Amino acid sequence: MPAEPPSHLTPEEFRAAGHATIDWIVDYLAGIEGQPVSPGVQPGQVRASLPDTVPETGEPFADLLADVERLIAPGITQWQHPGFYGYFPGNSSPPAVLGELLSAGFGVQGMLWSTSPACTELESHVLDLLIDLCGLPDRFRSDGPGGGVIQDSASSASLCAVLAARDRAGGAAALPDLRVYTSSQSHSSIEKDVLVAGFGADQLRSIDTDDDYAMDPVALRVAVEADVAAGLIPCLVVATVGTTSSGAFDPLPEIAEVATAAGAWLHVDAAWAGSAAVCPEYRGMLAGLEHADSYVFNPHKWLLTNFDCSAFFIADRKPLLNSLSVLPEYLRNTVSDSGDVIDYRDWQVPLGRRFRSLKLWFVLRSYGVEGLRAHIRHHVEAAERLTGRISSNPRLRLAAPVSLALLCFSHVDGDAAGEELLAALNATGEVLLTHTRLSDRHVLRVAIGGSRTTSDHVDRLADLLDELA
Amino acid sequence: MPAEPPSHLTPEEFRAAGHATIDWIVDYLAGIEGQPVSPGVQPGQVRASLPDTVPETGEPFADLLADVERLIAPGITQWQHPGFYGYFPGNSSPPAVLGELLSAGFGVQGMLWSTSPACTELESHVLDLLIDLCGLPDRFRSDGPGGGVIQDSASSASLCAVLAARDRAGGAAALPDLRVYTSSQSHSSIEKDVLVAGFGADQLRSIDTDDDYAMDPVALRVAVEADVAAGLIPCLVVATVGTTSSGAFDPLPEIAEVATAAGAWLHVDAAWAGSAAVCPEYRGMLAGLEHADSYVFNPHKWLLTNFDCSAFFIADRKPLLNSLSVLPEYLRNTVSDSGDVIDYRDWQVPLGRRFRSLKLWFVLRSYGVEGLRAHIRHHVEAAERLTGRISSNPRLRLAAPVSLALLCFSHVDGDAAGEELLAALNATGEVLLTHTRLSDRHVLRVAIGGSRTTSDHVDRLADLLDELA
Numbered sequence: 001m002p003a004e005p006p007s008h009l010t011p012e013e014f015r016a017a018g019h020a021t022i023d024w025i026v027d028y029l030a031g032i033e034g035q036p037v038s039p040g041v042q043p044g045q046v047r048a049s050l051p052d053t054v055p056e057t058g059e060p061f062a063d064l065l066a067d068v069e070r071l072i073a074p075g076i077t078q079w080q081h082p083g084f085y086g087y088f089p090g091n092s093s094p095p096a097v098l099g100e101l102l103s104a105g106f107g108v109q110g111m112l113w114s115t116s117p118a119c120t121e122l123e124s125h126v127l128d129l130l131i132d133l134c135g136l137p138d139r140f141r142s143d144g145p146g147g148g149v150i151q152d153s154a155s156s157a158s159l160c161a162v163l164a165a166r167d168r169a170g171g172a173a174a175l176p177d178l179r180v181y182t183s184s185q186s187h188s189s190i191e192k193d194v195l196v197a198g199f200g201a202d203q204l205r206s207i208d209t210d211d212d213y214a215m216d217p218v219a220l221r222v223a224v225e226a227d228v229a230a231g232l233i234p235c236l237v238v239a240t241v242g243t244t245s246s247g248a249f250d251p252l253p254e255i256a257e258v259a260t261a262a263g264a265w266l267h268v269d270a271a272w273a274g275s276a277a278v279c280p281e282y283r284g285m286l287a288g289l290e291h292a293d294s295y296v297f298n299p300h301k302w303l304l305t306n307f308d309c310s311a312f313f314i315a316d317r318k319p320l321l322n323s324l325s326v327l328p329e330y331l332r333n334t335v336s337d338s339g340d341v342i343d344y345r346d347w348q349v350p351l352g353r354r355f356r357s358l359k360l361w362f363v364l365r366s367y368g369v370e371g372l373r374a375h376i377r378h379h380v381e382a383a384e385r386l387t388g389r390i391s392s393n394p395r396l397r398l399a400a401p402v403s404l405a406l407l408c409f410s411h412v413d414g415d416a417a418g419e420e421l422l423a424a425l426n427a428t429g430e431v432l433l434t435h436t437r438l439s440d441r442h443v444l445r446v447a448i449g450g451s452r453t454t455s456d457h458v459d460r461l462a463d464l465l466d467e468l469a
Numbered sequence: 470m471p472a473e474p475p476s477h478l479t480p481e482e483f484r485a486a487g488h489a490t491i492d493w494i495v496d497y498l499a500g501i502e503g504q505p506v507s508p509g510v511q512p513g514q515v516r517a518s519l520p521d522t523v524p525e526t527g528e529p530f531a532d533l534l535a536d537v538e539r540l541i542a543p544g545i546t547q548w549q550h551p552g553f554y555g556y557f558p559g560n561s562s563p564p565a566v567l568g569e570l571l572s573a574g575f576g577v578q579g580m581l582w583s584t585s586p587a588c589t590e591l592e593s594h595v596l597d598l599l600i601d602l603c604g605l606p607d608r609f610r611s612d613g614p615g616g617g618v619i620q621d622s623a624s625s626a627s628l629c630a631v632l633a634a635r636d637r638a639g640g641a642a643a644l645p646d647l648r649v650y651t652s653s654q655s656h657s658s659i660e661k662d663v664l665v666a667g668f669g670a671d672q673l674r675s676i677d678t679d680d681d682y683a684m685d686p687v688a689l690r691v692a693v694e695a696d697v698a699a700g701l702i703p704c705l706v707v708a709t710v711g712t713t714s715s716g717a718f719d720p721l722p723e724i725a726e727v728a729t730a731a732g733a734w735l736h737v738d739a740a741w742a743g744s745a746a747v748c749p750e751y752r753g754m755l756a757g758l759e760h761a762d763s764y765v766f767n768p769h770k771w772l773l774t775n776f777d778c779s780a781f782f783i784a785d786r787k788p789l790l791n792s793l794s795v796l797p798e799y800l801r802n803t804v805s806d807s808g809d810v811i812d813y814r815d816w817q818v819p820l821g822r823r824f825r826s827l828k829l830w831f832v833l834r835s836y837g838v839e840g841l842r843a844h845i846r847h848h849v850e851a852a853e854r855l856t857g858r859i860s861s862n863p864r865l866r867l868a869a870p871v872s873l874a875l876l877c878f879s880h881v882d883g884d885a886a887g888e889e890l891l892a893a894l895n896a897t898g899e900v901l902l903t904h905t906r907l908s909d910r911h912v913l914r915v916a917i918g919g920s921r922t923t924s925d926h927v928d929r930l931a932d933l934l935d936e937l938a
Contacts, residue, residue, distance in 0.1 A: 005847045005923050006773075006840040011499045014563040015491060021567045022487030025574035030480045039586060043809045047590040054602050057837040061564065064831050068571060072827070075587030079577045087584070087799070090821075092576035094483040095530065098490045100573040102537060104775050105494035107549045107561035115556070117508060118544030121516040133523050152621060153819040163665060172669035175644070188797040189820055195792070196632060196818055198667015200641035244799055300821075304475075306573050307821055323664070328657040330556070330713055330905040330914070340512045349665055349818070350622035351658055352559075352769075352776055358541070362533050368526040371475040378474045436799040445799070454474050 007058065017061040024065055025097070028073065029080060032452075036429030037081045039074060046075035082452040083431040085461065088244070088272045089449035093304040095366035099359030100306050110353045113341035114333045120342055123150055123357035129364060130299075130311055133372070134277035137290040140313035142342065148313045149347040150356045154271035155189035156349065157296040157312035162193045162236060164294070164319040165265030169235035172198070179227050181205045182238040183215035185245055187269060190238050212401055213246050213438065215239060217254035224262050234262040239292075241285050242273025245436040245445070247403025249273070252288030260291060265319075268292045271310070272447075275302035276380070276404050278372045302449045304375060305363045309356055312347075321346050379405040379448045382458040386446065389462035395469040399438050405448040408438060411469065415442035424468045431461055476527065486530040493534055494566070497542065498549060501921075505898030506550045508543060515544035546901070551921040554930065555903040557713070557741045558918035562773040564835035568828030569775055579822045582810035583802045589811055592619055592826040598833060599768075599780055602841070603746035606759040609782035611811065617782045618816040619825045623740035624658035625818065626765040626781035631662045631705060633763070633788040634734030638704035641667070648696050650674045651707040652684035654717055656738060659707050681870055682715045682907065684708060686723035693731045703731040708761075710754050711742025714905040714914070716872025718742070721757030729760060734788075737761045740779070741916075744771035745849070745873050747841045771874075771918045773844060774832045778825055781816075790815045848874040848917045851924040855915065858931035864938040868907050874917040877907060880938065884911035893937045900930055 009017060049071050079090045110119035127148025128141055140146050151157040162180070169178055175198055182190045184206045194204045205227070208219045224234045237259040239250040252268065259266040268289060274297020276282040289295060294314045300307035314320055325346040335341050345351050367375065383405040390396050390409050395417075399408040411417035418435075422444050425431055436443050448458055478486060518540050548559045579588035596617025597610055609615050620626040631649070638647055644667055651659045653675045663673045674696070677688045693703045706728040708719040721737065728735040737758060743766020745751040758764060763783045769776035783789055794815040804810050814820050836844065852874040859865050859878050868877040880886035887904070891913050894900055905912050917927055 003843055003846040003850050006836055006843040008920070009563040009835075011495050014498075015495045017563060017567055018491030018495065018570075019488050021570055021574075022484060022491060025571065026480050026484045026487065028574065029483075041586050043582065043586070043804060043807075044590070046587045047594050050591065050594050051834075054598050054833045055837045056839055058840050059834045059837070061567070061835065064564065064834055068827075072587045072591065073575075075585075075590065076575055076577055077583070077585040079585070080575070087578075090576060090578050092573070094478040094486060095533065097570070097573040097576075098486055098530070101487075101490055101566070101570045102494065104561070104566040104569040105490075105497065106542075106545055107559060107566075107775055108545055109548060109556070109559050109776065113512065114546070116544075116546040116548070117510050117512070118515045118541045121513070121544065122519065122541065125516050125519050129523050153821045155819040155821070159665075159818065166667075172644075172664075172667060172672075175667055188795045188800070192793065192795045192818070192820075195641075195795070196628075196666065198635075198641060198644055203641075244797070306576055307578065307823060324661065326657045326661045326664070328713070330903060331657070335512060338512075349628060349661070350624040351661075352622045352624070354776060358537075364523045365520075365528045365533055366478075366530065367475055368524045368528070370525055371527050374473055374475040377472040381472050434799060451477070 009061065020065060032078055032081050035078055035081065037078045037083050037432040038426060038429065039076055041075050046071065080452060082450055082454065082457040084450050085446045085448060086432045086434040088301045088447050090307055091300060091302055091304045091451045092306045093363060093451050095362035096304060096306040096359040099362035103355040103358050106355055108355055110355055111345040111351050112331060112333065112336060112343045114335050119355045120344060122361060123344065124148070124342060126357045126361050126364065127311055133369065135280065135283050136295070136313065139290065139315040140295065145317060146313065146315045147317055147342065148311060149344055151310040151312045151348055152308040153310050154269060154296045154298055155193065157310050158189055158238065158267060158269055159193040159196060160312065160320060160348065161265065161267035161294040162197045163323040165236035166197055167323040168265065168319040169233050174233060175199070177233050178235040179203055179205055179232050180236045181207055181220055181223060181234065183207045183209050183240060183250060185209050185213045185243040185248055186238055186240045187244050187271065209248065213243060213248035215250040215255060217251055217258060220255060221258045224258055228262065234264040236265045236267060238267045238269060241268060241270035242403060245438055246400035246408045247273065247406035249285045256288050256291035265293045266291060268295045270295065270297040272298065272301045273404055275299060276376050279376050282404065299360055303363065303372065304367060304451055305360050309360055324348065378455065379453065382455040383407055383448050385455060386458050386462050390465065393466060393469055396465065399441065399443045407446045408443045410441050410443050418442040418444060421469055425464055428464060431464060478530065489534060501547055501550050504547055504550065506547045506552050506901040507895060507898070508545055510544050515540065549921060551919055551923065551926040552900040553919050554915045554917060555901045557770045557916050559776055560769060560771055560773045560920045561775045562832060562920050564831035565773060565775040565828040568831035572824040572827050575824055577824055579824055580814040580820050581800065581802065581805060581812045583804050588824045589813060591830060592813065593617065593811060595826045595830050595833065596780055602838065604749065604752050605764070605782065608759065608784040609764065614786060615782065615784045616786050616811065617780060618813055620779040620781045620817055621777040622779050623738060623765045623767055624662065626779050627658055627707065627736060627738055628662040628665060629781065629789060629817065630734065630736035630763040631666045632792040634705035635666055636792040637734065637788040638702050643702060644668070646702050647704040648672055648674055648701050649705045650676055650689055650692060650703065652676045652678050652709060652719060654678050654682045654712040654714055655707055655709045656713050656740065678717065682712060682717035684719040684724060686720055686727060689724060690727045693727055697731065703733040705734045705736060707736045707738060710737060710739035711872060715869035715877045715907055716742065716875035718754045725757050725760035734762045735760060736763045739764065739766040741767065741770045742873055744768060745845050748845050751873065768829055772832065772841065773836060773920055774829050778829055793817065847924065848922065851927040852876055852917050854924060855927050855931050859934065862935060862938055865934065868910065868912045876915045877912045879910050879912050887911040887913060890938055894933055897933060900933060
């Protein structure tokens, strides 16, 4: 006599629980502006409140949702609050949330074309749509030798670039002689990726920047030429369009020239700024991208699509597949063997993959070209207004050129005053800002770009600055 | 005059669209058994049907959902169909789907404790609950030097083990001398992870297996001792509990002895079989795990939790943090500096991370200990019945010992007959099986474990086998 299967929710119970969850989210988001951005909990406080065993028998769904309301929501940092200006925005939108829900409902694995053809084909399709939408080079299209793929994060996408570049230049056998170049302002993930790939820390050259924190292409050329003269192999240059600290744009044409002359892979990280390319007027920052071997930007930062959705493009997929394709018998199938399809497992480190293109497709279609441009433009214009307010405040000083919707400023009284101002702003509960250091000074950052952030919210931040600076 | 922000769905539109999406999923899953498991589409067919531009203005949500029904669903391989026996199961359940939905609704980043305390603390908590639930060693608890973390996949978790082991043994400087050991039956992700980490293919030793496809610990010892004698450094042994092809259990106590004697890291990959440890009667396979440095199993395979949810445990977090912690100024914060909290960004390769513990918490509480055990036991018992049916079929022959709910068998007439049988079974549309090779013979695999698969469905598969073999 077989054991009984577990008791699942019936379809009608699932429906009711689903509607209740949707209602909870809609109400939570509708009321989010009334909540403090930061939760104000102490380490260990949330955990101490949680039931400390797995129950012997199942609990009703309503109890779970009640505990989310009572125990979890008060311990959340509200990334979807319109006053969230920390780090970079982590966008979300109703169509993206529902695309994510459908992905969970389908519950498929997109590792191979054959394990869900629509999962693979929609992904290729949507990434080609991004090429049109953002005016990206045609060499990244999936109907040529290159193509696009969704990764969980720019860290993971850049790791793929590091691996392809490493192996194209000789792989493990040549590894001690390989060198990688990026600016001192590039994201920490580049250093992490290089270390993951087996390089020593000294094999990553940190290139100086100019006064505006953009990579100095002359310094790059000097470093590359010195290494070549020493018999070393420049395998990869990583340029950043929109650095994390201040949003600086590295000069791609000059960098590409150096990389090309040295035979090095050029990877361009526009994780945050790349979304702005939906507007033709901001595409100048990407001039020179047609020389890049790979490119990444994150619709999950500033293009209304829930994390995780990092769009990674490659001009030639062969080196990537050479690095990442390991084919055991149990994954072989006729269609893959024919070479007629893309198997995205070979375009990333993990084997398994979610159906992430649904949410991006929903966002593109729900907002349309006009809606996506309005989203970016509204924030850039709000940043311009805030820039005016900060410029006219005698206690504050812009610390770097304003980049799209990212502002950096410091307090004229020095680091301690800046730290106090940051603490005072965040203590209001109305806003959350984070900091960085530029030219060894404490700097406050305002990253405008939240899905619900409007110019009215930014004006309120300007008032708080006047009040507290 | 600022640009207008984009037009988002109003709360009431979001609610209506959300309810419609829930209804669609509930109806889709309720009717899934009437659909063929495999979609029967040709390469390019789905993509050719998709609208080929991003619209200028937004489209109503109802149109999106209609296109999912019309264009996407017919191109899906139905991993949630009860007749899906391919690869390993990819479980899903109503509470997991709704936990994923809530995670999307919150839209937070769990990279640091401070970027959402509840996201981090619920994760540590739920992984400690898994230790109780599965009888895992206490050394993996997060209140000691070790701890647990959710990764997207076992590939990524095992990569973390490779990196920690590599760097503990000397890192990049020692890399050419380091050696890694795993059986010839271990998952392809181990080879991929080792290559990602900068090792050459020849630095991975493929250890022979016994007649049941489990690692031969004597062969391991011989390989390790030969390398040590040659001045090389064994840095990592990867053992598998439940291999992908046939579900073999590597003998952990003997392997641990060799690894410990050599000072090598021991990583245990129980990606699929690990879920069975919710039942005390199956925990024997994990004897010896108390000597492991790290352990991974995937609740997203066989524990009713949607992908991605890979549970990774480590006995000592320090080597992992040494490998993966890169701290730029813009991520610094008082609480992290105090050392009182876990920042999970340092426990994984990517920086960003979703709130994945919600769905696992929902599953544990919705099913309870009894429900989770019933889920596993029902499938194991169904596998026993199917084993009887296959054993009594003169045209079929078991190709390996039945492991939990995984069966491997071949056709007595040889590989071509086995391939034909596989094609005929899959052509019914009622089931999907995949294949592997064992001892250089074509083998059909039946991985029982789908969230909706009951012993009645397995009996139907047995009937099909009788009919078609």
